[in-house]
Amino acid sequence: MTKLSVNVNKIATLRNSRGGDTPNLLKVAADIQDFGGEGITIHPRPDERHIRYQDTYDLKPVVHTEYNIEGNPIPKFINLVNEVKPTQVTLVPDAVDAITSNSGWDTVKHKNFLSEVISEFKKNGIRTSIFVDPVKKMVEGAKETGADRIELYTESFASEYAKGNLDSVQPYAECAKLALDLGIGINAGHDLSLDNIKFFKENIPGLLEVSIGHALISESLYLGLENVVNMYLYRLK
Template sequence: MIRLSVNINKIATLRNARGGDTPNVVESAKNLESFGAQGITVHPRPDERHIRYADVNELTKVIKTEFNIEGNPNQKFIALVLDAKPAQVTLVPDGEDVLTSNAGWDTIKHKDFLKEVISEFKAHGIRTSVFVDPSLQMIQGAAEVGADRVELFTEAYAQGYIKDKEKAIAPYLKCAEEAKSLGLGINAGHDLSLENIEYFAQTIPFLDEVSIGHALISEALYDGLEVVVKSYLKKLS
């Protein structure tokens, strides 16, 4: 069974647009779990433009499924993760000025840095995933730095899906097979939606988890969170 982790950043974005505490991210996370989500993902950024560091502290108290915290491992982020002790941390190399994650790690260039950060998280019992482009070299580099999993950056797949889904998924299939051969778990995320998730899940072997935020929350505006979560679970099964 491929696990569905719901990224609730967009719920926090909506809250922050108006101020106050509506919608409430903690209640939203609890509701998503009750609807069947098998994990909750957050991606706090330095400017706290959506998820705030205080949100992470509150979510840690109530999440009963798998908690995944993703972000660029600066010192403040590392301290937050070590304090929260989530089931998983996903390392993403996004700059402070980017609108959303737009590239995976160069696991060769940043080998020493990633190895140091990952060893610290693993010493505290936190499973570590590295966000990578669908590149065999980057997969191999992730294994060398000691990652437990890779998260395949699926933007290119989503963009190419409508035109030629077989061509779009081909590099991901090769990377999944390589990751499996190296003992890495496989996650995926970014631009996956109800339109393209089923083919990805059926075609990529050994897929452990998908993290979906923007598409799922957007789709829920039309159909509601419960219906959409159950739709994803059905496609992933």
């Protein structure tokens, strides 16, 4: 069973564009769960251009499924996560000015740093995941840090799949098999959509969770949020 965690960053972006509280982030998060969504993901960034740090606290009592907080483990982010204590923290190597996540961790080069951060989160009972490219060496490195899971960065798969290159899923399948052998859980996210999610799910053994935001919210403009959430659930199950 692969869980669907919905990233609500785009809802916060829309809200912030008018400076008010419409759409209401907490109501949307509650509705997504009522529609069947199995988790809520947020990715606060230092400039708070979408999710604000206060949103992270405000969402905690609203999220009764899985609460996943993504981000670059700078001191402010680490303190935030330790205070909120979500279900899962996903470590992403974002540059401060990154428009969106655009690479996975070099888990070999940054092993000591990641190990230290992960150890602190695990002391607080928070499941840890590391955002990685589909490279076996990076999966092995993630294991060495003590992470509970990896999140496979799926942008290259999505881009190639749109061109008809179905073989683009192979590096992900191979990394997933390795992760299973190493005893690491497998998540995935970035540019997954209604068009490619079923194929990806069918080819990735042991896929526990996908985190989807931009495509899901964009598709909902035409099809409706409740419909789209359930269309993803159908494809995942």
